[in-house]
Amino acid sequence: MAGPMKMRATLAGGNTDVRVLMSHPMATEQQTKGKPHFIQNLTVKVNGKTVIEGEISQAVSRNPVFSFRLKGGAKGDKIEVSWLDNKGDTNKTETAVA
């Protein structure tokens, strides 16, 4: 089961700053004797439209924290971040720009 996620999206200097936290072991090959467990894909959507797609590796630290920046934006814009790991587990979180 995927642990909690948390996200904050705030207007700053004409842009929207997005900070997202996700619970995940991000276990490396070394730590797991060849059975790594890590998030591979990240997607950031604004009002349903994909704006950032990330591919990440086992070298991202445990309990990943990412900051992104979106051009413009307005209060109430709906931001959605989702992830998919190498075992097929997924999670997502949504927030409105504050």
Next chain:
Amino acid sequence: MMRAIIGSAALALAVVPAWAQQSPFADYQRMTRESAPVELFELSGEELWKKPQGPKNVSLEKCDLGQGPGVLRGAYAGLPRYFADVDRVMDLETRLLHCMMTLQGRSREEATKRVFGNADSPSEMEYLSAYVAGQSHGMPLRPGMSHSKEKASFELGQKLYFHRAGAWDFSCASCHGEDDKRIRMSELPVLYKPAVARPLIATWPAYRVSNSQFKTIQWRMNDCYRQMRMPEPVFGSEAMVALVQFLTVTAQGEPYRGPSVKR
């Protein structure tokens, strides 16, 4: 009100010891603070706080942490303190254990079976500490020092801090006793000095980047005694509370800035 907080924060900044400002790791520490997953632990802690558990199948929501049953705002900043219902001084973790036993009807043995977790599975105490401490963010630390037992606890903590014993003749002060010392590359804060203790004690509990774990102050005490080659302190014991009381009183007045991030 805001001004009061900002005022004391500025004051705190002015007394940050020279070694902390000059640390080669200052940039690293600032950047890891800004990008730590601390809030995840607060979220899980909130769930646990509200979750009915134990033989009585009730939550901890009525737990009295010193400000009245269920009052979380500012409760952590007021600990440790004397609790008349048990006639002793308690810190956050000890009081949480007390609430698990009294409100939820759990045994001490069951509730302390696993007080310190690991990266894959943090403990209930760690999650709960994150949540409760987070409700005191920005508030000055004001541990109780008016009751005679609060003073006695402080004095015992002070004695423990300097007490050398064990296979390798160590006290807390063996490592945390002189300015500008290191173990390997780790800088060693002299925690009996208020200027040093303030910023550090005001940031426990914390996420430790070295092992990606969220840790409590009783864990910190426990792990120091392990490395001092001493036997293991009992969780929630008077000795543990006394050390936390000694350190918190030494840091009193500092605005609480946790849960935070440590190396």
Next chain:
Amino acid sequence: MRRFLLLPLTAALASCTTAPTLGERHKASSADLQQVTAVLKRDFRARGQATMDRVELDEVQRLCNLHADNPPVEVAKRIEESQLKAIKLPSGGLMGDWKAGEKIAQSGRGAMWSDKPGVQPGGSCYNCHQISPKEEAFGTIGPSLAGFGKTRGNRPEIQQYTYGKIYNAKAYNACSHMPRFGHSGSLTEQQIKDLVALLLDPASPVNQ
């Protein structure tokens, strides 16, 4: 809410008269030591190899605690003499293998409740000392030992002093922070010899 935040400042000021003395090193009395030892016996538990006998103070610990690690000259002398007498110097050469010594110096493990019983402890030397110039991650609680043998040579008296210092640092400095590695049974004779070689062997990186 407002009251909540402003109170502590005034409260802190008001309580100044009865405020505890902060920032000062505590000097223990005999009664203090009895109290703390009793608390340790009540509030600590044996775990693994960290047994409860470790909370009992020996004479050196007792005197150093009583004098806040700064004993008067005659007390210091008494400690040093008694500890010097307790050093068991092996006969023959005291220089082992500096390469083995480097490994012992690097290891910070041993004698903790988390360590497997029976596994020989390391010396934790780099935790507190600069030793080989190749190791940059060294502690500073103790003095730098870089070039230790270069300035002192390695004649028998120097070997004996170095062995003795590792075996029981309190024989030379009554309330030294350094553990008594031989006296406490933590390091073996061979391990101490290897550390002596690390410090004194002309081929050791310490002396390059």
Next chain:
Amino acid sequence: MNDQRRGALRIAGALALAALLKPFAALAAWNQAAFASKSSADALKNLGTAGAESSSQILIEAPQIAENGAVVPIEVTSNIPGTTSLAVLVEKNPYPLVAKFEFAEGAVPFVKLNAKMGETSDVRVVATAGGKSYQATKEIKVTIGGCGG
């Protein structure tokens, strides 16, 4: 590596089955070849960004010295107009490629993440803009801390 590859295929199969339940999974692409590359040169080749030219318009903000390699914050910005992707590599990691991001219209080519670093190493950032690749590097020192216990 073959094992991992097979594992990935097995997972891909499982995902195909789960696709109806997890539609997001079916869309995800992950550059196995680039992430499995053991040198940054190979990783860049597999990303299709070999021969990137140096650019001072790529900014890497990171501590010069990290107290612990388990969490090293790295912030990357590309000021090159039309930047559509950013890749972050740690040269001396067993698999250098840490992450790669594609930015569509509406996103600033900026990301901040925490990376693991096994030892002191250059961090290399590669940006693509208008079909061309650009790169910048910054060294981060990683130290050993703690009591060794």
